[in-house]
Amino acid sequence: MFRVSFFPLLLVLLFSTTLSMPPASAQLNPLTFTMKTPKSETKLVAKVESKEASQLHEKLRNPQETMRSFMQAMDKVKSGNNSAFSEAIDTLDLSQIDGPLRNLTGKITAERLINTLDRIAKISYAHIPTYDSGPKWYFRKQTVTVGDNVYDVEIAIGKTAEGDWKFTPETISTIENFYASVTHLKVLNGITEYSNWHSRFKERMPEWTSEDFLMFKKGQWLGLFTIFLISLGLFTITRFIITALLRIKVNKKTLDIEEGEQFKSTLPFGYLAFSITWLVGTRLLEFDVDSLEVFIRASYILTAFFSVWSALKLVDYVSSYFANKARSTANKFDDVLVPMLKKTSKVVVVAFGIILIAHSLTFDIASILAGLGIGGVAVALAAKDTISNLFGSVTVIIDRPFQIGDYVVLGKELEGSVEEVGFRSTRLRTPVNSLVTLPNSVLANMAIDNYGMRRVRRYKTTLQVEYSTPIAKLQEFCDRIRYQIQLNPMVLKDDHSVTIYELNASSIDILLTVYFVTGQLKIELAERHKFILEILKIAEEIGVKFAYPSQSIYLENSPVE
Numbered sequence: 001m002f003r004v005s006f007f008p009l010l011l012v013l014l015f016s017t018t019l020s021m022p023p024a025s026a027q028l029n030p031l032t033f034t035m036k037t038p039k040s041e042t043k044l045v046a047k048v049e050s051k052e053a054s055q056l057h058e059k060l061r062n063p064q065e066t067m068r069s070f071m072q073a074m075d076k077v078k079s080g081n082n083s084a085f086s087e088a089i090d091t092l093d094l095s096q097i098d099g100p101l102r103n104l105t106g107k108i109t110a111e112r113l114i115n116t117l118d119r120i121a122k123i124s125y126a127h128i129p130t131y132d133s134g135p136k137w138y139f140r141k142q143t144v145t146v147g148d149n150v151y152d153v154e155i156a157i158g159k160t161a162e163g164d165w166k167f168t169p170e171t172i173s174t175i176e177n178f179y180a181s182v183t184h185l186k187v188l189n190g191i192t193e194y195s196n197w198h199s200r201f202k203e204r205m206p207e208w209t210s211e212d213f214l215m216f217k218k219g220q221w222l223g224l225f226t227i228f229l230i231s232l233g234l235f236t237i238t239r240f241i242i243t244a245l246l247r248i249k250v251n252k253k254t255l256d257i258e259e260g261e262q263f264k265s266t267l268p269f270g271y272l273a274f275s276i277t278w279l280v281g282t283r284l285l286e287f288d289v290d291s292l293e294v295f296i297r298a299s300y301i302l303t304a305f306f307s308v309w310s311a312l313k314l315v316d317y318v319s320s321y322f323a324n325k326a327r328s329t330a331n332k333f334d335d336v337l338v339p340m341l342k343k344t345s346k347v348v349v350v351a352f353g354i355i356l357i358a359h360s361l362t363f364d365i366a367s368i369l370a371g372l373g374i375g376g377v378a379v380a381l382a383a384k385d386t387i388s389n390l391f392g393s394v395t396v397i398i399d400r401p402f403q404i405g406d407y408v409v410l411g412k413e414l415e416g417s418v419e420e421v422g423f424r425s426t427r428l429r430t431p432v433n434s435l436v437t438l439p440n441s442v443l444a445n446m447a448i449d450n451y452g453m454r455r456v457r458r459y460k461t462t463l464q465v466e467y468s469t470p471i472a473k474l475q476e477f478c479d480r481i482r483y484q485i486q487l488n489p490m491v492l493k494d495d496h497s498v499t500i501y502e503l504n505a506s507s508i509d510i511l512l513t514v515y516f517v518t519g520q521l522k523i524e525l526a527e528r529h530k531f532i533l534e535i536l537k538i539a540e541e542i543g544v545k546f547a548y549p550s551q552s553i554y555l556e557n558s559p560v561e
Helices: 004-012 039-059 063-078 082-089 099-120 169-182 197-203 218-251 259-264 267-285 289-327 334-360 365-382 384-399 471-487 521-542
Strands: 137-146 149-159 165-167 407-410 414-421 425-429 435-439 448-450 457-465 497-503 508-516
Touching: 039 063, 063 082, 063 099, 063 149, 063 165, 082 099, 099 149, 099 169, 099 289, 137 169, 149 169, 169 289, 218 259, 218 267, 267 289, 289 334, 414 435, 457 521, 471 497, 471 508, 471 521, 508 521
Parallel strands: none
Antiparallel strands: 137 149, 149 165, 407 414, 407 448, 414 425, 425 435, 457 508, 497 508
């Protein structure tokens, strides 16, 4: 269950906005991670941007034109054209607001500003200066009382560093208090009041919700509590839904997750639903710019953190699914490939998560990535052995020269059973039960004799019989062995040899070669045991004796002189 005591800690965590995506035709420079756009498109984009910048500068060339542009844009908004908000936002100097929050802050400021202007005076453009260079122009600069507090507020237009005239940062930071001081007034005659569903909803709320309590209004505290309850409900519902889906997959044996871990593993998805709900809900409570920035920034960081955590859990689920598939196949190499891909996916998820979180903390990601691109060359040179081992492991995975459990001979000296294939190295269990770790870069360049890939297993030996054995018995002995081969279902019938091969110093040698139809060593040894016993029985039945190395010494007596 969700612990309420953990909720304050969540608001302390930091989180990110979505990174802006480059144009589809842009090309990524792999060394600097910068985008390269085709020259023709670059010229076209530059031309369009230059024209738009020129038009915007014309609308903001002096205080009078700035005020006119703002009022005309908000008139369009009042008529239902919400896209005109962007034109109104262009008249505000938001340089002191974080990039990801500028659009939202600008929209709220534009709403507060028009509602304030419509209540205090009709705009007379003739009284607004038209100089393109000069001091900041004040429409209003005064002291207002909000509750028991007194604030200095202003509505002013000043010239920016780019040469445009915009409503000043002081206007943006004080407009909330200015609006609060005139919100009880009605709009002036002949002016259409700007309203949205927020304002209409507030009109239906009791008067006590507009009273101040601690840092916010009582209605805002009520809204926070409501959002918390909704978030908590979605937290629980999300976890139960995902748990139910997991149990269906587990029952179908497509996932392998213990019953006690099924509900626990859904924790990041519940937190993600909670943070997204909180992110959306806090935008609706009409906080002042500073408070809203704190809530939005914390919500962004929370959402990014839990998104990465949820992505890691998804990797676990997908890996579990493919691990089950791999266990049901005869190819044991899939059992190695799935864990390797799982580790790779988690590294990629964490890397993108770090970038997102850093972006949400207002770090300059472009500069960081450019530095990493240059530093990556140095790191690659320093870690060339590690990189060569990584490419060696890729080669091993693609070529599949062996499977887990195969008995292999590497080069002329090293042999053993394959136990594990990792990113850096492969481990072999030798015949003396020691464990050898071999770098994959070395393994990729070695000759690999894979005994585990044999379809049949050869048994070759020499039967040495005594010279005193009659020729008839010798021929019968060979024929009986051939007949036994035909009867044995585990021996290859069309590829064997039983023939007199050599006249040795102390024996007649019969070369015996047969192939056992099995790929497993244990079966081969068992069948070889049975086959040798049959040969010994045949020899015993017909009276053939096996020779052993021996020498005969003859002494000759010399005549006495």
